[in-house]
Every structure is written in structure tokens, then in C-alpha cells.
Amino acid sequence: MNPNLARLQTYPFEKLRTLFAGITPPADLSPIRLSIGEPQHPTPGFIRQALADNLGGLSSYPLTLGSDALRDSIAGWLERRYGLPKIDSATQVVPVNGTREALFAFGQCVVDGGKPGAKVLCPNPFYQIYEGATYLAGAEPVFLNHLPEDGFASDFDSIGDAAWRGVQLVYVCSPGNPTGRVLSLDEWKRLFELSDRHGFVIAADECYSEIYFDDEARPIGGLEAAWRLGRTDFRNIVMFSSLSKRSNVPGMRSGFVAGDARILKDFVLYRTYHGCQMSPAVQAASAVAWNDETHVAENRRLYREKFARITPMLAPWLPVSLPDAGFYHWVRTPLPDTEFARRLQAEYNVTVLPGSYLARESNGINPGDGFVRIALVADTHECVEAAERIIDFCKTL
Known part of the structure; x- marks a missing residue:
């Protein structure tokens, strides 16, 4: 067996099951799960219909690069969303089965684990796939708190020169999971300067980019930042996006990688052997989803409504504020995060995720300690009910 498998840490939701062992929540309170970032808004009917209308494609083997129609729809969306020039859909776009598998696979493709001192920089707290990809590629993670x-x-700049040496890949998540923070253009500029100095590749996880609260301040993307800063070849930057959050189709497993054509050429070669082509039916449904913005605007409206209701409810009891983007509240707790989550589950049947499960100790601290992640993914009525229970719980503390 690959010895690096032994380095993989337990996934946060497995830890949560262990934390809740022996708990019997009140039978008169229905369970409300705000722990997992799984969109629960209805899938738009036209996407479901497109999937059903293209089941004939199941009789064909799909291409690794997907259909021209899908790549063209993604390229068109990138141009409209970020004000980019013509994107070459043949060389700068690769459809993938959701960002999770692509973020992991990308690490295996670009990291030379046989090189002494191979490192990957990850945000902290973070999406655990980054860490797993690092270990399985034979590298060591470096965490940016x-x-x-x-x-x-x-x-x-908090990462010293010694730590930068050996970094081959940098994962960034913007809007951030779980903080909701969006990288500024100045932060992108500094990251590009460091990439030029040290030669690393940047993997920008942007799957929350379409859930934002101000139409005049849409989250900037990595390719947009590169273009605005004169990096018109997108050198050493690729971005990952998905329909899961944008279009409420997490079960379709549909996303894309776009950016530096030189890197993507090798990534396509890797994927040819990896065997992860997207179903033709899913490709057809994905193309119509990327071509439509009306359902995305409605999805944003639902999240805005929930945050407008929930944030002022919780504010007198917990230090909540509107994130830059995304559908999480990242909240400091008055108790240790694991105790807060366990008692909230046991006493009020509301599930949230301890922040310490989403981070690693770095520079002497775990930046997730004392926080919980609250995912406002349920419908508004259920989220309001959860907020009322959280308030009742806080009143007992």
C-alpha cells in the first residue's frame, strides 16, 4: 500500500460522528443540519430536463476534454463573469467531475514528490482535500493561518523565505471556506510576485464565487486578477469552479479547471489515464446551466434573504457579521468549539461543525479553535428555526 495513506487524517464529519456518540437529542425537536456545505435549494427544472433529454449520450464513451459545446459555454461564462478577453476553450478549459476530484488530482499532476523538500501551501482553516492531495503527492503541507x-x-509575507523554498503548489480558496473572505487584488498581486520568484503553481478554488451580497462588489477571481495585473497568459495560475453551489446540483458532479494552457495540457494527459471523463448527459445539462444566469440570481436572492434574517437574530448573542461571500457564518464561540457543538446537538438537535476540525496547528495555534462553521444551506424557515434554538442555547450559557 502507498505509505502516504497512513498520513491522511480523519475527515471532519467522521470526527463529528465520534463527538456525538452517545447523544440522544430531544425527540420533540426535528434535526436541523447546518454542518455540511451541501446546497439544499431545489435544482432548477430546466437543468433536470436537459439531463433527462440527453440520456441517449449514455451509450457513448465521453472524451476527456468533454464536448465543444460544454467548453464553449464555460469559456463564455468566464468572459461574461470576469470581463476576460476571448478564452480558448480548446486549450484553457478542462471540464471536471466537480472541484473536489479535480483539486485532488491536480496536486498529483503538478507536484514532484520525489524532489527533496517538496511542499504545498494551504490556507488554514481549509478544505481537507488540499492536505490529502499534498500527502498523496509525497509533499509536506505548509499552513497559512x-x-x-x-x-x-x-x-x-508571514511565510518566511525558508518556508517558501520547496513550495511547488499553493492552494487558495476565495471566497474562503469557512471564513467567507475574498482575496483582494493586492493579495493576488503579492501571490503572483511570489510565484514568479519561487516558481510555484497557484490552484484557486473558487466554487463559492457566485454567492455574494452586493452586485457592485462581486468576488474577484484568480484569472480576473491575473488579467488586470497584466498576466495575460495566465502563467502558473489555474482556477477551479463548480455548478454545485452556483446551480444547486451537487449530485451532478460538474465543474471545470481553467487557466494556464501549458499546465492544463499536462493535466489533460494525466486525466486521460486517470479515467474521470464526465458523462455526456451531465455535459449537456452543464452547458445549459453555465449559459443561464437567471437561476443563479434567484439562488443568490435566497441566500441574501437568509443572511438578512439570521445575522441580526444571532448578533446579540454571538459575534456574527456578513461574510464577503459564501453561505457560511464562521463564528467565535463562548465555549470550546467541540463543547459548543456537542451541547447544541444534545440539547437542541442543531448540528454545526467545530472549527478546530477544519484547521491544523501551525505556528503554535489552531486557527479554528473556538469557532464553529454554520452553513445556511437549508430553507429560510428551517434556518430561522435553527437560529432561534441557537439563541435559546446561548441564553443558558
């Missing part, structure tokens, strides 16, 4: 005292900014 995102801290409340500086607004969860990405302070790349």
Missing part, C-alpha cells in the same frame, strides 16, 4: 485579528486576510 487566517486569523480574526487581521480580518482573515491571506498574509503571504
Whole structure:
């Protein structure tokens, strides 16, 4: 067996099951699960219909690069969303089966684990796939703490020159999971400067980019930042996006990688052997989803409504504020995060995720300690009910 498998840590939701062992929540309170970032808004009917109308494609083997129609729809969306020039859909776009598998696979493709001192920089707290990809690629993770005292900014200069040496890949998540923080253009500029100096590739996880609260301040993307800063070849930057959150189709497993054509050429070669082509039916449904913005605007409206209701409800009891984007509240707790989550589950049947499960100790601290992640993914009525129970719980503390 690959010895690096032994380095993989237990996934947060497995830890949560262990934390809740022996708990019997009140029978008169229905369970409300706000722990997992799984969109629960209805899938738009036209996407479901497109999937059903294209089941004939199941009789064909799909291509690794997917259909021209899908790649063209993604390229068109990138141009409209980020104000980019013509994207070459043949060389700068690769459809993938959701960002999770692509983020992991990308690490295996670009990291040379046989090189002494191979490292991958990850945000902290973070999406655990980054860490798993690092270990399975034979590299060591370096963690960049995102801290409340500086607004969860990405302070790349806090990583010393010695730590940068050997870094081959940098994962960034913007809007951030779980903090909701969006990288600024200045932060992108600094990251590009460091990439030029040290030669690493940047993997920008942007799957929450379409859930935002101000139409005049849409989250900037990695390719947009590169273009605005004169990096018109997108050198050493690729971005990952998905329909899961944008279009409420997490079960379709549909996303894409776009950016540096030189890197994507090798990634396509890797994927040819990896065997992860997207179903033709899913490709057809994905193309119509990327071509439509009306359902995305409605999805944003639902999240805005929930945050407008829930945030002022919780504010007198917990230090909540509107994130830059995304559907999480990242909340400091008055108790240790695991105790807060366990008691809330046991006494009020509301599930939230301890922040310490989403982070690693780095520079002497775990930046998730004392926080919980609350995913406002259920419908508004259920989220309001959960907020009322959380308030009742806080009143007992």
C-alpha cells in the first residue's frame, strides 16, 4: 500500500460522528443540519430536463476534454463573469467531475514528490482535500493561518523565505471556506510576485464565487486578477469552479479547471489515464446551466434573504457579521468549539461543525479553535428555526 495513506487524517464529519456518540437529542425537536456545505435549494427544472433529454449520450464513451459545446459555454461564462478577453476553450478549459476530484488530482499532476523538500501551501482553516492531495503527492503541507485579528486576510509575507523554498503548489480558496473572505487584488498581486520568484503553481478554488451580497462588489477571481495585473497568459495560475453551489446540483458532479494552457495540457494527459471523463448527459445539462444566469440570481436572492434574517437574530448573542461571500457564518464561540457543538446537538438537535476540525496547528495555534462553521444551506424557515434554538442555547450559557 502507498505509505502516504497512513498520513491522511480523519475527515471532519467522521470526527463529528465520534463527538456525538452517545447523544440522544430531544425527540420533540426535528434535526436541523447546518454542518455540511451541501446546497439544499431545489435544482432548477430546466437543468433536470436537459439531463433527462440527453440520456441517449449514455451509450457513448465521453472524451476527456468533454464536448465543444460544454467548453464553449464555460469559456463564455468566464468572459461574461470576469470581463476576460476571448478564452480558448480548446486549450484553457478542462471540464471536471466537480472541484473536489479535480483539486485532488491536480496536486498529483503538478507536484514532484520525489524532489527533496517538496511542499504545498494551504490556507488554514481549509478544505481537507488540499492536505490529502499534498500527502498523496509525497509533499509536506505548509499552513497559512487566517486569523480574526487581521480580518482573515491571506498574509503571504508571514511565510518566511525558508518556508517558501520547496513550495511547488499553493492552494487558495476565495471566497474562503469557512471564513467567507475574498482575496483582494493586492493579495493576488503579492501571490503572483511570489510565484514568479519561487516558481510555484497557484490552484484557486473558487466554487463559492457566485454567492455574494452586493452586485457592485462581486468576488474577484484568480484569472480576473491575473488579467488586470497584466498576466495575460495566465502563467502558473489555474482556477477551479463548480455548478454545485452556483446551480444547486451537487449530485451532478460538474465543474471545470481553467487557466494556464501549458499546465492544463499536462493535466489533460494525466486525466486521460486517470479515467474521470464526465458523462455526456451531465455535459449537456452543464452547458445549459453555465449559459443561464437567471437561476443563479434567484439562488443568490435566497441566500441574501437568509443572511438578512439570521445575522441580526444571532448578533446579540454571538459575534456574527456578513461574510464577503459564501453561505457560511464562521463564528467565535463562548465555549470550546467541540463543547459548543456537542451541547447544541444534545440539547437542541442543531448540528454545526467545530472549527478546530477544519484547521491544523501551525505556528503554535489552531486557527479554528473556538469557532464553529454554520452553513445556511437549508430553507429560510428551517434556518430561522435553527437560529432561534441557537439563541435559546446561548441564553443558558
